Amino acid sequence: MEQYHYIARMDESERKTVNLHEGIESTVAIMRHRLGSNNRRPEIILKKLFGTIPNIKCYAGLINQVFMALLSNAVDAINDCSAEQLRENPPTLEIITAMAGDDRIHISIHDNGTGIPNAVIDQIFTTKRVGQGTGLGLAIAHQIITERHAGKLTCTTQTQVPNTGTTFTIELPINQIAYSEPTQSTQSSKQSTPPLKANTSAIK
Numbered sequence: 001m002e003q004y005h006y007i008a009r010m011d012e013s014e015r016k017t018v019n020l021h022e023g024i025e026s027t028v029a030i031m032r033h034r035l036g037s038n039n040r041r042p043e044i045i046l047k048k049l050f051g052t053i054p055n056i057k058c059y060a061g062l063i064n065q066v067f068m069a070l071l072s073n074a075v076d077a078i079n080d081c082s083a084e085q086l087r088e089n090p091p092t093l094e095i096i097t098a099m100a101g102d103d104r105i106h107i108s109i110h111d112n113g114t115g116i117p118n119a120v121i122d123q124i125f126t127t128k129r130v131g132q133g134t135g136l137g138l139a140i141a142h143q144i145i146t147e148r149h150a151g152k153l154t155c156t157t158q159t160q161v162p163n164t165g166t167t168f169t170i171e172l173p174i175n176q177i178a179y180s181e182p183t184q185s186t187q188s189s190k191q192s193t194p195p196l197k198a199n200t201s202a203i204k
């Protein structure tokens with residue numbers, strides 16, 4: 001519920017022009033303790049392959065929330081690997097940023113964890129899941145990217161080939177203004193963005 005209220009409260013004043021690499025770095029710093037070695041595995045190797053991307057005017061707090069959801073799932077998936085898998089393949093997280101054409105950017109987060117089983121994959125972006133965790137991390141992340149930023153959130157994953165793992169890719173249009181600026185009295189042709197609505201019955 002906390003997340004839902006947070007998203008619903010967002011308005012134009014929350015949009016800031018930011019360097020997304022700084023958002024990634026600060027999110028990584030917050031969860032740095034989860035990357036360290038433990039009694040089951042060595043430290044997770046973090047590779048950052050940052051391309052040249054422009055600053056973007058976005059709901060920066062929400063975008064950081066998406067980074068956090070994806071990175072924390074990636075660490076969970078690595079932690080869920082068997083001791084043997086962890087011994088054979090050093091646990092690795094890769095964050096790649098790049099331009100996609102002239103007008104969009106891609107941010108990919110790859111892990112060599114368990115992969116997402118077919119039975120789960122079709123449901124990962126819905127709010128209807130029950131059972132594991134609160135299970136809303138990806139549903140909220142998907143809403144933030146698609147409804148708030150006119151972007152896309154996609155996933156490729158592999159459970160059959162060991163240690164292929166999972167990649168989530170965020171695609172964001174560089175020019176956000178055309179998509180999500182609320183209606184102004186002087187700009188009546190622009191669409192307002194309705195508040196995001198999670199399926200609250202699934203959150204209880």
Ligand SMILES: Nc1ncnc2c1ncn2[C@@H]1O[C@H](COP(=O)(O)OP(=O)(O)OP(=O)(O)O)[C@@H](O)[C@H]1O
Pocket residue numbers: 069073074077111113114115116117120124132133134135136137138139166
């Ligand atoms: N990188 C990943 N590798 C493997 N499985 C994943 C990955 N990301 C998500 N999943 C699967 O998708 C499910 C849904 O993820 P989601 O973040 O929405 O919920 P959750 O992690 O279960 O709970 P929480 O609300 O605490 O995040 C996870 O439970 C997990 O089974």
Ligand SMILES: [Mg+2]
Pocket residue numbers: 069072073133137138
């Ligand atoms: Mg999660």
